[in-house]
Amino acid sequence: MDVTQPNVQHAQLETITAADLQKADIQPLRYIVEGILPEGLSILVAPPKFGKSWMSLDLCLSVAAGKPFLGYPTHSGDCLYLALEDSFRRLQNRQERLLQGATAPANCSFAIAAGTLDGSLAGQIDTFMQAYPGTALIVIDVLARVRSQTTTSRTDAYRLDYSDMTVLKQLADKHHICIMVVHHTRKMRDDSDVFNDVSGSTGITGAADTAFVLCKDKRADTRGTLHIIGRDVEAQECIVEMDYNCHWQRIGSTDEVHAQQTMLEFKANPLVQLIQHMVAQADEPELRITATGLLDALMKQPGNHGGFDSSKKVGRFLASADTQRWFREIGIEYSNEKTQFSRWLVFRRLIE
Template identity: 35%
Template structure:
């Protein structure tokens, strides 16, 4: 018996090949291939799966992204009966017709007991299989062999769905559970399995909730890494994107700090700001530095901060010889604060006269002539 030979291709020939561009069911979110969607129980994975299935079958949008071309979709709702599934669809569709290219099944054999073949037969029977959603993967996952390693078992369990995605050039989304606790080192560690499962998949989506809200993290072979802040609308049954998680979190933190500084009767230090805003002190210190550089806040003496949009007296640079006869208080460096000035910006000069910068007044002011 002759030894098997490898089929090889040279680099120059490979580069000359005209290969098809991989399709994307939801551009920037869900390319073709096997995707794991992980999340903790009752967080909303099922709703998200339905949102994606309907968008792919209609060619509509989900999470702010257009599916574009409608296709055939198989959704295995293995934890929902027909009644609950109908109720969910009624909320999402909100009176519009149900997509005819979306097919549901509420039961399916395990992959080794005929489930693999049943899914393949469906894909072969429709004109354009675009998406297959398995909710949840555990229901059709084949039981592992005895004495096999967990990594090998997880990897092997995902291969049938991976093969289906490759054969039919479609997307397969397997919904799995996430483990409790924070994945401090890598978001993919949240998947309740070994790295064998995540290693077999082409793409990973992690739906997670923290004190900052709900976010969807994504990473994969054919999609750029993203981390989106989400919000669920229970009246529409829709997950909505608020934008990039870092940007949304930064805006929320800045707004919280600004609100505290606006309401304060005097400039505050980072510790007190963090306490009043309910934020981490380290986060507040870093954000204050950014806000100071951006001109949203000014740092006074002794580590105290005020916001440049708070109504406090303006410190105006005037010649020391200027005498207006009004209520003025002189600071070092020839700076004067007048009770007749309307303040919308403290400015850098406030750091040289912090006591006057702390003074507040609600009377109407007039600008001092320079």
């Protein structure tokens, strides 16, 4: 059946062949913060009072000054921070706390009021870009203050969310800048995927090029995990910590921090400390001892014995897949040898 409508003018699709695309001279993607924040639409999401406004302000000040943000290099450019839940007094206090006496960058601008996405906001951003063509970053804090005022049913929530975010996405693409939107999480948490915690429909995350979600176990905690995903960035998780001056710092990736914590726990283990002492005191570079002999030596030590109350527990601990690697980290090579009558634990000092 022919479903085409006669006498209806259809706009043609704008296409490009694979061969032409291969030869096309396309402007490379611009990064505002190297490796994590490219041009386009980004969202920063966290529960209320988690420190995301401090992070947003620090981001603007860092980019404006061309200083690192969370340890990542930035590419300096003008910034606009729409602090729509703040006053200039609060902004001044926060800025001074972050700057700690340093001179504030002249190319970072603030506003505490703006239009909505179905009103004057797009025009206001266009006008700002005409006045400040060197702008690299605009932060909108928070999304709720610029949302379209259209009343919609729950079934239309995705459409409205996506429509609002698309307006911002088009503005970012038009001016080749990054627009970062600060947003809240929903009350019910999804332990399977932190990005499902974003308040609203999936239209919000779906329209964004890059998404950041800040998680903490407790609101009062100074340390948290920053989850990052995006179309043009590698998915990553890093541990961040807010210092006394409310400045967020990157401690390391979650894998790096976990490895550091594991090594600290390994070094603090009473059995490991005993082995280190015995190897250091041995006349020979090699210490040979049975699990029973090692347990007897541990039991003679005062204080905590780390839960080791049998030679089997000693053996299981040393049989861990990571044990040899951890011992090498502290300058000891560990192996075991079985003879006709005994199984020997062998610890050798590594020559530096």
